[in-house]
Amino acid sequence: MHRLAVELCGNASSPHAAGRLAARYVERAREQVAAAIDALPEEIVFTSGATESNNLAILGVAAAVRNDGRPRRRLLTLGIEHPSVLEPMAELGRRGFEVEFVPVHRDGRVVLEALEAALDDALLLSIQAANNEIGTLQPLREASRLAAERGVLVHTDASQILGKAPFSVEALNVDFASLSAHKCYGPKGVGALWIRGGVSGAPIAPIMFGGGHEGGLRPGTCNAPAIGAFGVAARVAMERLETDASRIGALRDRFESELSERLGEQVRINGAVGHRLPHASSVTFYRYGGQPLDADALVVNLPEFDISIASACHAGTPEPSHVLREVGMSTAEAYGTLRVGLGRGVERAEVDRATERFVGAPLLRRSARGCPDPKAGGEPVELRRGDHQHPETETQALNETPQ
Ligand code: PLP
Numbered sequence: 001m002h003r004l005a006v007e008l009c010g011n012a013s014s015p016h017a018a019g020r021l022a023a024r025y026v027e028r029a030r031e032q033v034a035a036a037i038d039a040l041p042e043e044i045v046f047t048s049g050a051t052e053s054n055n056l057a058i059l060g061v062a063a064a065v066r067n068d069g070r071p072r073r074r075l076l077t078l079g080i081e082h083p084s085v086l087e088p089m090a091e092l093g094r095r096g097f098e099v100e101f102v103p104v105h106r107d108g109r110v111v112l113e114a115l116e117a118a119l120d121d122a123l124l125l126s127i128q129a130a131n132n133e134i135g136t137l138q139p140l141r142e143a144s145r146l147a148a149e150r151g152v153l154v155h156t157d158a159s160q161i162l163g164k165a166p167f168s169v170e171a172l173n174v175d176f177a178s179l180s181a182h183k184c185y186g187p188k189g190v191g192a193l194w195i196r197g198g199v200s201g202a203p204i205a206p207i208m209f210g211g212g213h214e215g216g217l218r219p220g221t222c223n224a225p226a227i228g229a230f231g232v233a234a235r236v237a238m239e240r241l242e243t244d245a246s247r248i249g250a251l252r253d254r255f256e257s258e259l260s261e262r263l264g265e266q267v268r269i270n271g272a273v274g275h276r277l278p279h280a281s282s283v284t285f286y287r288y289g290g291q292p293l294d295a296d297a298l299v300v301n302l303p304e305f306d307i308s309i310a311s312a313c314h315a316g317t318p319e320p321s322h323v324l325r326e327v328g329m330s331t332a333e334a335y336g337t338l339r340v341g342l343g344r345g346v347e348r349a350e351v352d353r354a355t356e357r358f359v360g361a362p363l364l365r366r367s368a369r370g371c372p373d374p375k376a377g378g379e380p381v382e383l384r385r386g387d388h389q390h391p392e393t394e395t396q397a398l399n400e401t402p403q
Contacts, residue, residue: 001187001229012222013213022224029231033192036234037158037177038168042198045214046227049191050159051084053178054126056193056207056218057155058088061124061176062097063205072123074098076115076152079326080108080134085126085157086322102127106328107272108136115143119150129167129177130160133323133339134271135280137165144173153203159183159191163237164277165245169194176204181226185344186233190226193218240344248342249278251351255340256281258355265290266364270327270337281340282324284333285364292336293363299338302357308339 010018030041079101093099103111144154155176161167163184180191199215210219270282320334
């Protein structure tokens with residue numbers, strides 16, 4: 001991306017040489033992103049990220065209804081969706097659509113019987129492929145089969161799954177899928193909406209108006225360097241998918257089983273074990289005696305690790321995570337929950353060091369204390385972060401100019 005940002009000065013829509021060079025990178029990225037999800041390049045619309053893709057899919061389908069006068073005005077989604085799904089849904093509620101939340105089990109999986117009962121006459125089901133906080137994978141194939149039988153369109157927010165677990169739009173038979181580059185080690189501020197069959201003829205209308213870029217659905221000059229980098233990230237993610245998933249999944253399982261073994265009832269692992277993203281671990285911590293502890297205070301005590309208490313989008317808000325509340329946790333349990341994500345570069349020694357730091361955290365040992373004792377945790381551990389250098393293949397790919 002660094003090289004492309006310097007060299008791709010042309011506008012990909014311009015016919016001159018610099019523009020044509022930028023366009024070649026954009027089109028190659030379109031092929032790479034499409035290949036990563038088993039789609040056709042002409043079905044990919046580049047956007048500024050999954051937030052925009054989710055808004056475009058949901059508001060765009062609703063806008064198309066208004067245009068062609070179809071009577072269906074019911075929208076279905078899950079309460080554990082990302083705010084970039086929930087907020088456009090809420091907006092459509094204010095515009096006269098009926099929004100219904102399909103319940104989920106405690107592990108975050110949709111209640112299929114409830115979904116089946118809710119589908120009749122619905123216009124659109126927006127159901128995430130994987131949850132960003134608890135990692136739960138939804139039974140998408142089954143959900144889209146039920147929806148297709150009733151003529152309901154299916155959109156999936158697939159931003160968390162790309163590069164982490166297999167995802168094929170063909171096999172899943174969905175209609176729209178949102179993607180985000182930075183979830184698979186690409187740059188922030190770029191993503192895509194996949195549309196079955198491409199823009200023309202699809203039941204979706206633009207929500208922004210301007211030039212005719214991206215099939216007339218998403219106006220605005222293409223961010224060619226970011227898109228080019230997204231393509232490479234998607235390709236590398238696919239090449240590494242199997243090895244990354246099994247290596248990281250094994251480290252995550254090791255982390256969780258060590259915590260469970262050594263802290264017993266003081267930890268609870270959340271999400272659907274067996275149906276989870278391999279790098280995701282959501283853990284609720286309890287004091288002796290059973291009360292959930294303040295996970296924020298636990299993280300403060302572990303400054304050498306970058307660990308989230310909830311979704312980054314919620315960071316700084318005093319509200320407990322809506323995802324954790326939605327899967328049945330009390331407010332106190334939600335505040336006692338940590339979201340641990342294992343990155344591609346993480347090594348076993350780092351995971352073991354993190355485990356030791358958790359197990360030894362004063363908050364977990366001294367139930368009487370309200371806040372961590374900085375001396376009790378021992379000397380801060382010097383963490384050697386994972387090697388985040390781009391592997392050879394990534395830099396090589398960027399050095400090849402597409403023809
Ligand atoms: N959907 C999910 C499930 C996410 O985790 C995120 C994360 O940020 C988004 C959507 C928004 O993606 P972006 O940051 O590309 O707008």
